[in-house]
Amino acid sequence: MKFAVIVFPGSNCDIDMFHAIKDELGAEAEYVWHDTESLDEFDGILLPGGFSYGDYLRSGAIARFSNVMKEVVKAAEAGKPILGVCNGFQVLLEAGLLPGAMRRNETLKFICRPVQLKVENRETMFTSSYQEQEEIMIPIAHGEGNYYCDEQTLAQLKENKQIVFTYSGTNPNGSLEDIAGIVNKKGNVLGMMPHPERAVDELLGGADGLKLFQSIVKNWREAHVVNA
Amino acid sequence: MYKVKVFITLRESVLDPQGSVVKNSLHSLNYNEVSDVRIGKYMELTVEKTERNIEEVVKEMCERLLANVVIEDYRFEIEEAVAQ
Incomplete structure (x- = not known):
């Protein structure tokens, strides 16, 4: 399975993401610049954190119009797994691949620390290696992670089990219903504020994020590799 | 030309x-008469005349890029500017 790590001007978690895939997970990964015309050769797409285009206008608002995003939409329609972390989540929201929007953190502060999450739905291609309701520690690092959507959208998210991760300790940013990560209706696009790629090695404080990447690969192999 | x-x-x-x-x-400065403050963004665009209706074009720009209508409201004023 081959992953694309999309790099926008201002992405700054791309190297962590690449490291997580290549060195910790042991899968193939390549950096892909934002003006790339095709993602056909990749099986999974990763949108890393950072400050694409300096967060000008709104986080993710400019990146959403880059060339590669047309390809990301195509890949989403084709059912490929797409993971957006932090700024990557914001880009997915701006692109309309996930519903809702981000507000500034309730405290107005940039928050950077490990937080406790609960796996609310393990029946996704991103979370099947976790236990139902498993509590995990993953770091966050954001100033705008205060998830918002209207009531109707929230009802749909609940009905379709699209809320995948919630903050189970103190809600760090004020997000609606403690939401930390959601998938699209089809289940192949995940956006999350916490950084699983920063939690892939016990030496660096924890490896709870690794199961997320392992889930993607496991599910992909089961679907695409004979005798997997 | 429009502003x-x-x-x-x-x-x-x-x-x-x-x-x-x-x-x-503001309250701590004793302006207790202030009951609400909303902070937003202000943008000035200089737009060439085209055959398209300017109101329609600006609305489209707001909806597609300038505002995120999930959380933001927008309004605009259009002035016809005299070329310098």
């Missing part, structure tokens, strides 16, 4: 944390 002024604020239904903090600061 377009675009005002973007968080929707009424969306809590504006910056606005609340500024309101509290």
Whole structure:
């Protein structure tokens, strides 16, 4: 399975993401610049954190119009797994691949620390290696992670089990219903504020994020590799 | 040529944390008559005339890029500018 790590001007978690895939997970990964015309050769797409285009206008608002995003939409329609972390989540929201929007953190502060999450739905291609309701520690690092959507959208998210991760300790940013990560209706696009790629090695404080990447690969192999 | 002024604020239904903090600061300066503060963005666009209706074009720009209509409201003013 081959992953694309999309790099926008201002992405700054791309190297962590690449490291997580290549060195910790042991899968193939390549950096892909934002003006790339095709993602056909990749099986999974990763949108890393950072400050694409300096967060000008709104986080993710400019990146959403880059060339590669047309390809990301195509890949989403084709059912490929797409993971957006932090700024990557914001880009997915701006692109309309996930519903809702981000507000500034309730405290107005940039928050950077490990937080406790609960796996609310393990029946996704991103979370099947976790236990139902498993509590995990993953770091966050954001100033705008205060998830918002209207009531109707929230009802749909609940009905379709699209809320995948919630903050189970103190809600760090004020997000609606403690939401930390959601998938699209089809289940192949995940956006999350916490950084699983920063939690892939016990030496660096924890490896709870690794199961997320392992889930993607496991599910992909089961679907695409004979005798997997 | 048009001068377009675009005002973007968080929707009424969306809590504006910056606005609340500024309101509290105004209260601490004894401006207790302030009951609400909403912080937003202001943009000035200079737009060439085309065959398309300017109102329609600006609305489209707001909806597609300038505002995120999930959480933001926008309004705009259009002035016809005389070329210098």
